[in-house]
Structures are given as C-alpha cells and as structure tokens.
Amino acid sequence: MVLCVRDLAVTRGGLAILEGVSFELAPGEALVLRGPNGVGKTTLLRSVAGLQPPETGTVTGAEDQIAYAAHSDGLKAMLSVTENLKFWASVFGLSDIEPALVAFDLTELRGRMAGTLSAGQKRRLGLARLMVTGRPIWILDEPTVSLDVASVALFAEVVRGHLHTGGSALMATHIDLGLAEARVLDLTPFKAAPRTRQMDEAFL
Amino acid sequence: MRALLTRDLMLAIRAGGGFGLGLAFFLIVTVLVPFGVGPQTELLSRIAPGILWIGALLACLLSLDRIFALDWEDGSLDLLATAPLPMEGIVSVKALAHWITTGLPLVFAAPVLGVLLSLPVPAYQWVVISLAVGTPALSVIGTFGAALTVGIKRGGLLMSLLVLPLYVPTLIFGAEVARRGAEGLGVQTPLLLLAGISFGVIALLPFASAAVLRINLR
Numbered sequence: 001m002v003l004c005v006r007d008l009a010v011t012r013g014g015l016a017i018l019e020g021v022s023f024e025l026a027p028g029e030a031l032v033l034r035g036p037n038g039v040g041k042t043t044l045l046r047s048v049a050g051l052q053p054p055e056t057g058t059v060t061g062a063e064d065q066i067a068y069a070a071h072s073d074g075l076k077a078m079l080s081v082t083e084n085l086k087f088w089a090s091v092f093g094l095s096d097i098e099p100a101l102v103a104f105d106l107t108e109l110r111g112r113m114a115g116t117l118s119a120g121q122k123r124r125l126g127l128a129r130l131m132v133t134g135r136p137i138w139i140l141d142e143p144t145v146s147l148d149v150a151s152v153a154l155f156a157e158v159v160r161g162h163l164h165t166g167g168s169a170l171m172a173t174h175i176d177l178g179l180a181e182a183r184v185l186d187l188t189p190f191k192a193a194p195r196t197r198q199m200d201e202a203f204l
Numbered sequence: 205m206r207a208l209l210t211r212d213l214m215l216a217i218r219a220g221g222g223f224g225l226g227l228a229f230f231l232i233v234t235v236l237v238p239f240g241v242g243p244q245t246e247l248l249s250r251i252a253p254g255i256l257w258i259g260a261l262l263a264c265l266l267s268l269d270r271i272f273a274l275d276w277e278d279g280s281l282d283l284l285a286t287a288p289l290p291m292e293g294i295v296s297v298k299a300l301a302h303w304i305t306t307g308l309p310l311v312f313a314a315p316v317l318g319v320l321l322s323l324p325v326p327a328y329q330w331v332v333i334s335l336a337v338g339t340p341a342l343s344v345i346g347t348f349g350a351a352l353t354v355g356i357k358r359g360g361l362l363m364s365l366l367v368l369p370l371y372v373p374t375l376i377f378g379a380e381v382a383r384r385g386a387e388g389l390g391v392q393t394p395l396l397l398l399a400g401i402s403f404g405v406i407a408l409l410p411f412a413s414a415a416v417l418r419i420n421l422r
Contacts, residue, residue: 049286052422068286072279078218079211090207091287129283 001061002026003048003137003168008057009192010043016055016192018044023185025168027136030159030179033172035187041172042071042141044187048170049139067135069143073126077115081106081125084114089132100131103158105151119146127155131162138162140171152177205293208284212301215274222270226263226306227313233259234317245322252321253382256331260310261342261375267306268346269363271298272354272417281354285421291414299340299347299410307339323386330385334398338378341402344409345370351413354420374401 002024009019017040025031033041046052048059049068075084085097101107104124109117114125123146130138138159144152156177159169163181216223237255241248275281284294314335315328323331349367353359380394 051282051285064288066286068283070279070282072277072282074278074280074283076211076215076278076280078215083211083214087207087211088283088287091284091289093288 001065001136003061003065003170004059005048006058006060008044008047008059009055010040010047010052011055012040012043018187018190019056019192021057021187021190025137025170027166027168028163030163030169030171030182032177032179032182032184033170033187034174034184039187039191041187045139045141045170045172062137065135066137066139067130067133068139068141069126069130070141071145073122074129075114075122075125078113080111080113081117082110084125085128085132088129092133092135094132094134097128097132100128103131103161104128104154120148120151123147124151124154127158131158136167138167138169138171140169140173142172142174144173144175144177205289205297208289208294208297209301212298213304216301216305222267223305224309226267227309229266230259230263230310230313231317233262234320238320249322249324249386252318252323253327253331253386254379255321256314256318256323257334257338257375257379257382260307260314260335260339261371263310264306264339264342264346265364265367265371267302268350268367269353269360271302271347271350273350273359276354281417282421285418291417292410295347295351295413295417296410299344299413302347303340303343307335307343310339311335326388327382327386330391331382334378334381334385334395337395337399337402338374341374341398341405342371344402344405345374348409348413348416351417351420354417374398377401 004024006022008021010017021044023031033044035041043052047054048062049066050059050062079087082097085100089095089097101110104127106124106128109121114122117125127143143155147155152175156179159177159179162169234255238248241251272281275284285291311332314331318328318331346367349363349370352366353363356362377394377398381391381398384391384394
C-alpha cells in the first residue's frame with residue numbers, strides 16, 4: 001500500500017505552518033522528516049495519522065494501515081510490560097508478543113510494572129508496541145528520544161527488518177539511524193507564508 | 205473492545221485506580237446524614253430515598269474526570285484513536301467500565317446503607333431497582349461530559365457544571381421511584397421514564413461523545 005500525501009497544508013493552534021507538502025512512501029521505503037523545532041513535523045505526522053484533519057490537500061493509503069508512535073508512549077504504569085503489550089496486541093487483533101519483547105531486549109523486564117521502568121526502557125516498550133500492531137506503515141515521532149546508542153541500534157535493526165518485510169516508515173528524527181536506504185525530506189522550504197489576518201477580523 | 209474493558213477494570217482495581225472512591229464517598233454521605241439530621245427516625249426515613257439517590261449521583265460525579273484524563277495524559281487516547289476500534293465503541297466501553305466500577309457497587313451498597321437512614325422496608329427493592337436502572341444513564345452522560353472537557357487542565361469544575369443539569373431528570377425520576385415505593389404507591393410511570401432516559405442516552409450519547417472526542421484530539 002503506497003502512502004500518498006498530496007499538497008498538504010497543516011495548521012497548529014489556528015496558524016498555518018506548512019503548505020504544499022507532497023511525498024509518496026512505497027512499501028519497503030523509509031522517509032525521514034527533518035527541520036528545526038516548531039516547523040511542524042509533529043503536526044504533519046498527526047495529520048497523516050488521521051488525528052487532525054489537514055487544512056488542504058489529501059492523504060491516501062493511510063486508513064487502517066498506520067501504526068502511530070507519539071512523543072508519549074501510551075503505557076499504563078500499573079500494568080506490567082507483558083500486560084501493556086498484550087493489550088495493544090489484542091486491540092489490533094494479534095496475540096504474539098514474543099518477537100517484540102526479544103527485538104527490544106525486554107524479555108528480562110517482562111514482569112515489571114511499566115511505572116518502574118527507566119525512561120529509555122519505557123521508550124523501548126513504547127516502540128515494541130509498533131511490532132504488535134501488524135500495521136505496514138509506521139509513523140514515528142522522535143522515536144529515539146531517551147534511547148542510548150545500543151538501543152538506537154536495536155531500533156534501527158527493527159526498522160530495517162520491518163522495511164525488508166514490505167513495511168514502510170515515516171519518521172521525524174534528528175539523529176542518524178544508520179539507515180542508508182532512508183530518504184530525507186527537509187520541511188523548511190514548505191514553511192507556510194505568513195497570512196494576512198482576515199480570519200481574526202471577523203471576530204474583532 | 206473486550207481487551208479495553210479488561211484493561212480498564214484491571215487498572216481500576218490496582219493501586220491508585222480509583223475503584224472504591226465513589227463507594228467510599230457514598231458511605232461517608234449516608235453515615236453523616238443521620239448525624240446532621242438528628243435523632244428523628246420519622247424524618248430520616250422520609251428523606252432516605254432522596255439522600256441515597258443524591259449520594260449515588262455525587263459519587264458517580266466524583267470519578268468522572270478519570271474516564272479520559274489518564275488516557276489523555278499518557279498518550280493512549282491518541283493511540284486508541286488510530287487503532288481499529290471505532291471511537292463510538294471506545295466511549296461505550298469506557299462508560300461501561302465506569303458503571304461497573306462505580307455504579308454497580310452503589311446498587312449493591314444502597315440497601316446496606318439504607319439501614320443507617322432507617323429506609324422504610326417496602327422501599328428497599330425500589331431503591332435497588334431504580335439505582336440499577338438509573339446509574340447506567342449517569343455513567344453514559346458523565347462519559348459525554350468527560351469527553352467534552354478532556355485535555356482541559358482542572359476541567360473537573362467545568363465538567364460538573366455541564367453534567368449536573370443533564371443528571372437532573374435521572375435524579376428526579378429515580379428518587380421518585382424510590383419515594384413512591386416507600387409509600388406503597390404505584391411506581392410504573394417514573395420507572396418507565398427512568399428506563400426511557402437510560403436507554404435513550406445509551407443509544408444516542410456515545411455518538412456525541414465520540415464526535416467531541418475526535419474534535420478534542422486535534
């Protein structure tokens with residue numbers, strides 16, 4: 001399934017921040033979004049994930065195909081590592097969580113409460129959730145935050161494996177994952193031009 | 205859907221989950237009212253059905269803001285929204301989980317605590333029946349209020365203001381069932397109206413809750 005973004009414009013807090021963004025993401029491809037803080041990487045990813053309607057433009061091929069990983073991991077502190085993963089697996093209609101535990105080196109932590117994990121371990125658990133969704137398109141917002149070098153390598157390996165099995169990944173990240181096949185899209189040129197404030201005047 | 209229900213129930217029972225919060229509040233209200241009213245058994249038994257209903261309503265209200273707030277804070281709500289579950293299903297399951305952890309215990313506790321308020325004997329069954337029929341409406345309406353105010357810091361006050369007027373019909377007919385039952389009068393009309401409200405909100409409000417939740421997630 002090809003994810004196709006055409007002429008997308010997004011707003012944050014009522015202000016247009018990006019416009020005219022177009023790209024395609026075919027199975028087996030990875031696309032890295034770059035750009036300074038505040039340029040609209042998160043907002044763009046949320047629009048592609050369908051959490052926020054785009055101002056103009058279209059996103060096709062994302063419906064029921066994407067797994068979204070945000071800044072926060074969506075973990076429940078009072079559930080164990082296994083229970084957290086099992087829950088998300090059954091929400092997505094799967095049951096096997098072992099490969100995800102192994103891939104992110106969480107097998108020794110499986111019985112621990114998620115609330116007692118370190119920040120990096122929580123992040124690893126949050127990323128392991130992607131593997132139990134069974135969805136082909138991963139949308140990753142700063143996936144490597146609070147990961148150490150070894151964990152970043154683990155994560156890059158998982159993403160590579162995902163790409164090899166026909167999946168694709170769209171991510172916003174600042175560090176180099178060592179994914180040679182990943183394309184890079186710099187969002188700076190798509191910054192929306194400041195608009196005249198005609199909208200506001202209607203309310204003043 | 206079942207996974208979500210199991211998870212919510214499990215979280216409610218574990219430490220810090222808030223199970224028993226409503227029940228404890230209900231207990232406190234019904235224990236304190238006899239002290240406040242004084243040793244007038246006749247007056248107490250006359251107001252008992254109303255007190256039990258008000259106690260149940262406030263106990264429900266107390267735990268409403270937890271329905272979505274916790275999932276919003278840790279990001280699970282965003283992830284659930286991108287999951288294959290329909291949003292209407294998510295809000296219905298949330299309301300059901302809230303009812304099981306808050307409304308249902310109140311139904312069972314009411315006859316026990318009715319003794320403290322010297323509830324008239326014929327009223328016991330009607331208090332239980334009216335609470336069993338009416339508390340689902342409280343949970344569903346409350347879920348709507350919680351969906352409206354999700355993401356607002358300290359949204360509890362706003363939510364109470366929004367939800368309390370919507371609770372009034374349920375309170376009026378619920379307490380009326382219990383009162384008429386206590387006096388041995390026919391309860392059919394208020395009971396049917398109470399059931400009508402419950403079924404109506406269960407059928408319609410999840411769509412409204414899902415719509416406002418989608419807007420709030422933007």
